[in-house]
Amino acid sequence: MKFSIITLFPNVINNYVSQSIIKKALDKNLIKVEIIDLRTFSKLRHNQIDEYQFGGGKGMVLMPEPVVEAIESIKSEDSFVILTSPQGKTWKQNHAKEFVNNHKHIIIVCGHYEGFDERVLKYVDQEISIGDYVLTGGELPALVLLDSITRLVSGVINQESHEKESFENQLLDYPVYTKPIDFRGELVPEVLLSGHHANIQKFREEQQIIATIKKRPDLIDESKLNDHQLKIYKEYISKGEK
Known part of the structure; x- marks a missing residue:
């Protein structure tokens, strides 16, 4: 190109x-x-x-x-x-x-x-x-x-970097963490240290939804969410959290 x-x-x-x-x-x-x-x-x-x-x-x-x-x-x-x-x-x-x-x-x-x-x-x-x-x-x-x-x-x-980025699926990226595990009292989420890939993936999908609701709710298109993401979205909205 x-x-x-x-x-x-x-x-x-x-x-x-x-x-x-x-x-x-x-x-x-x-x-x-x-x-x-x-x-x-x-x-x-x-x-x-x-x-x-x-x-x-x-x-x-x-x-x-x-x-x-x-x-x-x-x-x-x-x-x-x-x-x-x-x-x-x-x-x-x-x-x-x-x-x-x-x-x-x-x-x-x-x-x-x-x-x-x-x-x-x-x-x-x-x-x-x-x-x-x-x-x-x-x-x-x-x-x-x-x-x-x-x-x-x-x-x-x-x-893989493209597939996991913000806006690739109309959602913001999930939060990421590195060393140290404890930074001034704030800890890396335990699930990320577990080595359980399925749970880590689930956690990241949840965090994508939450981050997008909080920061860019205009991006969310329910028709483009998978079943798990849609469930997270509806549960989060029903709680009225921001």
Whole structure:
């Protein structure tokens, strides 16, 4: 899988991809990351790529020509072009799965300033937002997309890690513990020390339900719960606990 990231700040992207899991994926040739400096497509003095908007208004807007030419310089039949934008579809775990399964080349255009000339949208396949808030630039959203998709690429991390994560079954992850067993009077749950795998699994399913009810009740879809989870959910709700 290949990622091409069009940005005004190449070093921001480069610094991140040279670390941790992304670097390991690059070293194993599981992914490729291409970083394109948008300013190299400017035809104006001082590599200008932004301009004041017609009709008045505060802030500078990215002009269409450099953005579109940057996209066209790397786009092929297999490419899918994303524009990071607060107006886009909110990114979720299931979207990361769809992208890793359906796209070989993902182009991510990082937004900046007060946005883009509206005519850029004709050359974009989808606008994506990472949440209902505004950032100074699209580099962080681009890295969120890169990271969340890359970790799902086969061979990047252990498959079992995906299956047990938050949001994989519309539930948050269960709580985990490590040494010491006693930390300032708070003990690791005894069941986790028992070695009884069936009981441990049961405990973890229960804790997933409880954690989701407490922290993200909006995620719960009863139709997606197995019989054991549904029983736990109904019992917990009936008690009126929070």
